[in-house]
Structures are given as structure tokens and as C-alpha cells.
Amino acid sequence: MQNDLKLIDYLRQRHSTPVAQIKEPGPSDAEIEAILSLASRVPDHGKLAPWRFIVYRGAVRGELSAEFLRLALEKDPELSDAAQEAERTRFLRAPVVIGVVSKAAPHVKIPEWEQVLSAGAVCLNMLMAAEAHGFVANWRTEWIAYDARALELLGIAPDEKAAGFIHIGSSDFPVPDRPRPELSQIVTYAGEGRG
Template identity: 75%
Template sequence: MQNEIKLVDFLRDRHSTPVAQIKEPGPSQEELQSILAFATRVPDHGKLAPWRLIVYRGDIRRKLGERFLALSLEKTPDLTDAAKDAELTRFTRAPLVVAIVSTAAPHVKIPEWEQVLSAGAVCFNMLLAANAHGYVANWRTEWVAYDGEALQLLGVKPDEKVAGFVHIGSSDFPTPDRPRPELAQIVTYAGEGAA
């Protein structure tokens, strides 16, 4: 078992591993169940659970890649070889991909915006849950999250939206940190405690 890391240290250094650097092994079914359970422990005003999860693992990922390529070629027949390969491997880059699907809808008390934010929280919590189980993860959307035909292939209903696809697996790639915003550029203090 890995050494325990204090939460404050983890959050200070948290980053996403590039999808191209994610590889086998992925989580076992038992670990995945735990990751999914942890991921859904998010703020959810009204206890609506305005989201659902779709897990893509195994051969379905390759089959989806073939369909994504076919859709792409319909729209852009002169795709480069690299672009064709990107479509074929879109869901096979990691051992598994989880779609977080927002089911936000009008509600008498809970604004849709809050429901959408809850789905986003599931995405981020899934990154943290995967990391807590010793795996790396990356939250993406890409064109397939916005294309009606691709969404149908993915099992997303017409009245739903993809909040994200979380790719989960392993990596030994030393991910460098990226520039982060300076707090002075993004924080405003109002009232007491103003700097």
C-alpha cells in the first residue's frame, strides 16, 4: 500500500495526467465500485441526483472508436492519418472511461444551474476518488460530448448532456505542473478582511 499523503499536501500538488500517458492497469471491478460510490458523494441540493454514470470498458471502447472515425470521415473525408488514429483510440487511451451525464431538468425548487454544477462536482470528485485508489485520471469532453449522433452511440438521451468523460488508469509519467493563476488576479475581498 502506498504511503498515506495528507489531504493538504495532495490538494497542493493535484494535477491531471495527460490521457496519452494513461495505461493499464485500470481499477478492478471492486475498486471501480468504490470509485463510483465516492465520486457521487457531492453537493446535491434537493437530493435529486441529477446525473448518471456510464462506464465504458473492454471491447466497446474500440467499437466506439470505429464509429467515431466513421462519423468524423462523413464530416471531414480528408482526415490525416493522425486524426484517424485519434478517433480510433479516443476511448482506448485509458483502461476505462466513465461518462458523467447531466440529467438536469426544470424543477419547482432547485434551479437547473445548481443541478448542472452537481454533475460537474461528480466529475471532479471522480478524479479525486481515482487518485485516492492509486490511479490517475483525466476529465475531458471533446467533440463527442456535443455531437447528436455520437451521443446516441454513447447511450446519452436527447434531453441529457455530458458533463465529462473521466479516463482512469495507471501511469509512471512524471506530469509537470502547469502555470496556475495568481490569487491576486482572481480573488476580490468584500467587507471585513479586505487585503
């Protein structure tokens, strides 16, 4: 994102960059802190902060990816070479991967669903915070978000959920936009309709 882009112009063309197009450099430590600080500035009913972050960068990305391959081969020893390579590089595709972890839980006042929604807001906000710092990003989950052993390796507890693994880096790849829903397909006006 160009840093002088007006917010309305940014929102008109906001899109993700495919993970295969994300390269070095990634954000510095200070930039990661700034991105996390902006990302956590979201609507959050009850001010529970029902989410947390795990930053994966450097060698741990390769170590985790090797473990993903091991788990994937346990499930399917016949995994193709391409699929093995996809596992071996799963967390190496971007210089920085940030796990957004939902801690949503039953609460006396705040519905759990609303806590989950707040974690989704964090993920989108993180994409935008990364772009505001001149990086590109992509929100992924993939099988590792739903596999108990992968989650344990990732440092995510059994009573938590992975809301997303936000891949952050750089790219000059011109991303073609994807089809967006027609408003006529998704909007109804209640009551007397449009003013």
C-alpha cells in the same frame, strides 16, 4: 497518489495526467464500484442526484472508437491519417472511461444551473476518488460530448448532457504542473476587506 498522503498535501499538488500517458492497469470491477460510490458523494441541492454514470471498458471502447471514426469521416472525408488514428483510439487511450451524464432539468425549486454544477462536482470528485485508489485520471469532453449522433452511440439521451468522460488508468509519468492562477487575479474581498 500515495495512499498515505495527507489530504492537504494531496490538494496542494493535485493535477491531472495527460491522456497519452495513461496506461494499463485500470481499476477492477470492485475498484470501479468504489470510485463511483465516492464520486457520487457530492453537494447536490435538493438531493436530486441529477447525474448518472456510464462505464466504458473492454471491447466496447474499440467499437465506439470505430464509430467515432466513421462519424468523423462523414463530416470530413479528407481527415488526415493522424486525425483518423486519434478517432480510432479515442476510447482506447485509457483502460476505463467513465461518462458522467448530467440529467439537469427544470425543477420547481432547484435551479437547473445548480444541478449542472453538481455534475461538475461529481467529475472532480471522480478524479480524486480514482487517485485515492492509486490510479491517475483525466477529465475530457472532446467533440463527442457535443455531437448528437455520438451521444446516441454513447447511450446519452437527447435531454441529457455529457459532463465529462473521465479516463482512468495507471502512469508513472512525472507530470509538470501547469500555471495556476494568482490569487490576486481572482480574489476580491467584499465590504471592509481582509480582517
